[in-house]
Amino acid sequence: MAIRVVQWATGGVGRAAIEGVVRHPDLELVGCWVHSEAKAGQDVGVLAGGEPIGVVATATEAEALAIEADCVVYAPLIPDEAQVARILRAGRDVVTPVGWVYPEPGRHPDLEAACAEGGSTLHGSGIHPGGITERFPLMISSLVSAATHVRAEEFSDIRSYGAPDVIRHIMAFGATPEEALASPMAGLLTGGFGRAVRMVVDEMGFAAAPDLRTTQDVAVATAPIPSPIGDIQPGQVAARRFQWEALVGETPVVTAAVNWLMGEDDLDGGWTLGEGGERFEVEVTGDPSVLLTFQGLQPERWEDGVDRNPGIVATAMHCVNAIPYVHRAEPGIKTYLDLPLIAGRAAPGLAR
Known part of the structure; x- marks a missing residue:
């Protein structure tokens, strides 16, 4: 049945x-x-x-x-x-x-x-959290001896996320840097990403402190950037990065991070997605070190993702x-x- x-x-x-x-x-x-x-x-x-x-x-x-x-x-x-x-x-x-x-x-x-x-x-x-952050790092860690660091990281053009109210009112894109940094987004994300990091810590046996080091950064537009919530104007937040780190002493041993950009043009500070473009990366450092890159979970054009985003699917x-x-x-x-x-x-x- x-x-x-x-x-x-x-x-x-x-x-x-x-x-x-x-x-x-x-x-x-x-x-x-x-x-x-x-x-x-x-x-x-x-x-x-x-x-x-x-x-x-x-x-x-x-x-x-x-x-x-x-x-x-x-x-x-x-x-x-x-x-x-x-x-x-x-x-x-x-x-x-x-x-x-x-x-x-x-x-x-x-x-x-x-x-x-x-x-x-x-x-x-x-997916992230819920797969990229913990399931796949644990899977590839079985190929590694004496692991020293585990990293799961997302690099996405957030314009492809078809939820404009969330982008503006929860993620705080289009806000001032002060408003974005004071928004509840870091706290909302930590509930998921923090526990995902803790799963990797616990299962791999790292002697990490119970509290995570959580950081966030923003970049603003230097010229108008077209987006699903209208043009992001100069001085408004057009990129965000969040990172969660489990530490042994001051040494990061498990890291989860997201990099969300409104494209790669006209961002203060030269923020980009990097040579690899949009992707998810899972890396376990040890003997040997292994890097796994996931592609295909972001649309080829951000406009396509507004209607059907492969990562959402x-x-x-x-x-x-x-x-x-x-x-x-x-x-x-x-x-x-x-x-x-x-x-x-x-x-x-x-x-x-």
Whole structure:
């Protein structure tokens, strides 16, 4: 029998997840929760930008939980832990890109209790964090002896991110440097990236201090820069960098970083994406040192990414492909360390 899936929220990740569930041979999309009443009653396939599939969206949590389902792909912009607990208590597994990649032990007793009561499983996934930051560094670290430093870093043209309200009001692009540095963005990101760094520290056995060193930098435009939120004017923030470091003494041993630029032209201080262009890098320094570069997770042109961003799609697929493994797992909060290797599936027409 196919695993019955409800999609929770239809932003960029949610729409991509709908496509992935429909194509996955082991899954069946049976429902969808939407935040907007305007989307309620609409066919979910149409909401995802495709053809009708005969599944209708609801904006009511009670109606969504009443659907006979096995798993929820939980992908709202901001997670609601109490809501996730209700989903788990209803006996639905939850796979999500918005948190719980490596929860701090004892920090989420209600979620643990909800899993036990519902016989359900919670798994945090994604890309960065949720894959690039911890899963792939741990994977390639098995090729290395005497590791001294692990780095996971993103280099992206953020204009391709199709969420203008987030870019302006949360990421604080287009703000003054003072406003951007005082924004809650570093704190919001640290919840995910900090725990991802801690997973690598713990699993590889680094004697790192419990507190991370968190830094952020900004660059401003020197001329108007076209963007999804309108032109970034001279003096307004057009590039941001965040970095999280686990330290042994004063020596960084695990680093996660993001470099988000509004292109490479007209940035103060000569900020660029580097010779490699847009990419994700995973590097483990040791004997031997290994560098892994991910390409294809950013669009060739930023305008293309506004409608369909490969990184957003990959985030959704990392969740969707995890569903069968999560569904077979024992109840509880499960990380990558608790699950077997997760793989995708062959395309329709090529599968056995």
